[in-house]
Amino acid sequence: MDHRLDPEHEELRRTVAEFAHDVVAPKIGEYYEHDEFPYEIVREMGRMGLFGLPYPEEYGGMGGDYFALCLALEELARVDSSVAITLEAAVSLGSMPIYRFGTEEQKREWLPRLCSGEMLGAFGLTEPEGGSDAGATRTTARYDADTDEWVINGTKCFITNAGTDITGLVTVAALTRSSEEEGNASPTRSISTIIVPTGTPGFTVSKKYSKVGWNASDTRELSFSDCRVPAANLLGEPGRGYAQFLRILDEGRIAIAALATGLAQGCVDESLRYAGERRAFGRPIGANQAIQFKLADMEMRAHTSRLAWYHAASRMLAGEPFKKEAALAKLHSSDAAVTNAREATQIHGGYGFMNEYPVARMWRDSKILEIGEGTSEVQRMLIARELGLAG
Known part of the structure; x- marks a missing residue:
C-alpha cells in the first residue's frame, strides 16, 4: 500500500x-x-x-x-x-x-x-435534548397541503456557520408528518431534512456562544416558530433524513480526523521550533531526552492518525464500507490531538499558557474534537457494533 x-x-x-x-x-x-x-x-x-x-x-x-x-x-x-x-x-x-x-x-x-x-451552509441536527442521541429529535415539520409548505417548529444548538453575514441556508432535521396525521395520538416518527434559507420568517438565529475554543468560528443556537418553507425544499425522500445524516456524519468523521491530525501535527511543528530556540541550563531544551521522547511520541500520534484517515478515505472513495474505519480514525486522531496539545503546552512551559503562542489556541481547540460529530464514546460504540458485538 x-x-x-x-x-x-x-x-x-x-x-x-x-x-x-x-x-x-x-x-x-x-x-x-x-x-x-x-x-x-x-x-x-x-x-x-x-x-x-x-x-x-x-x-x-x-x-x-x-x-x-x-x-x-x-x-x-x-x-x-x-x-x-x-x-x-x-x-x-x-x-x-x-x-x-x-x-x-x-x-x-x-x-x-x-x-x-x-x-x-449549515446543518441543523443537534438539539438541547438530543446530542449523541440524534434519534431523539424534537423539532417538527408539518406539511400544510393548503399552501404546499412545511411548517417547522423547534430548536437546534451548537450549529457551526449558522449566523455569519454570508450564511445562506441551514438544512434542518425534523420529524415530519402530514396534516391528516395531526390528530393521531402516535404520529409517524420519521425524520426528514429540509432546506431553510436564511431570513425566512419564523427562523431566528441567536447570538454567538461564548466558547472555550474555536473562537474565530461561528456557532449558534437556532429556533423555528411556525417557520414556513416551500414543499420543494425537502431534501431527498421524506422520512429518509435519519439515514441521510448518518451517511453525512460517517463522511464527516473522516474530515474531522484529518482536522485533528493537522492540530496534532501543528503541535509537533510548534514544539520542535520552540525546543530548538529555548535554552535552559546552557543548552537548547531539545537536547534533553525528556523533551526528545515527548516529541517522538507526539510525531508518532500525528503519523498514525494520518494513516488512519488516509485509510478511511481510500475505502470511502473506492465505494467500500468505511463506517468502522471512519470511527477508528476519528477516535484515534482526536485523542492524539488532545494529548499532543497537552504535551506541547508542557514543553512551552509558562509560555504555553499565553495566548500569543499558537499552542495555547491548540490546547483550547483540541477538546471539542473528542465531542463534535460523534463523541469518543459514540465512536467506541460504533466500532464495537462493526465488530459484531451486540448492544
Whole structure:
C-alpha cells in the first residue's frame, strides 16, 4: 500500500500549506482573541476554490474528491482550527447533503454559491435534548397541503456557520408528518431534512456562544416558530433524513480526523521550533531526552492518525464500507490531538499558557474534537457494533 500523494494532491497540499503559513498564521490570532469571524480569510479561501474541492465543475466545484478536502483541512488545522472547522462544516455538513441527496434543481440553485464561498451552509441536527442521541429529535415539520409548505417548529444548538453575514441556508432535521396525521395520538416518527434559507420568517438565529475554543468560528443556537418553507425544499425522500445524516456524519468523521491530525501535527511543528530556540541550563531544551521522547511520541500520534484517515478515505472513495474505519480514525486522531496539545503546552512551559503562542489556541481547540460529530464514546460504540458485538 502506497500512501504517497499523487502530483495533483501534493500540489494542493503544498498550496494550502503555504496559504495557512503566509495568510492565516499572521492574522488569525487577532480574530481569535476578539471572537471575530475571519471574513477576509474565508473570502480568500473561496477564491482558491477550497469550498468547492470535492464537487464537479458543472456545479461550480473544482472537480476534486473528498480526499482533497481532507488534505486541505489537515494543512489548515496545522495552523488554526477555527479556519479549518469553518471549511469542514461548510462543505461536509453545509453543502454535501445537497450534493448527495438534493434534486438537480436544488443542486443548481445552491451549489454554485456554496462552492465559491460566496455563501455558507449549515446543518441543523443537534438539539438541547438530543446530542449523541440524534434519534431523539424534537423539532417538527408539518406539511400544510393548503399552501404546499412545511411548517417547522423547534430548536437546534451548537450549529457551526449558522449566523455569519454570508450564511445562506441551514438544512434542518425534523420529524415530519402530514396534516391528516395531526390528530393521531402516535404520529409517524420519521425524520426528514429540509432546506431553510436564511431570513425566512419564523427562523431566528441567536447570538454567538461564548466558547472555550474555536473562537474565530461561528456557532449558534437556532429556533423555528411556525417557520414556513416551500414543499420543494425537502431534501431527498421524506422520512429518509435519519439515514441521510448518518451517511453525512460517517463522511464527516473522516474530515474531522484529518482536522485533528493537522492540530496534532501543528503541535509537533510548534514544539520542535520552540525546543530548538529555548535554552535552559546552557543548552537548547531539545537536547534533553525528556523533551526528545515527548516529541517522538507526539510525531508518532500525528503519523498514525494520518494513516488512519488516509485509510478511511481510500475505502470511502473506492465505494467500500468505511463506517468502522471512519470511527477508528476519528477516535484515534482526536485523542492524539488532545494529548499532543497537552504535551506541547508542557514543553512551552509558562509560555504555553499565553495566548500569543499558537499552542495555547491548540490546547483550547483540541477538546471539542473528542465531542463534535460523534463523541469518543459514540465512536467506541460504533466500532464495537462493526465488530459484531451486540448492544
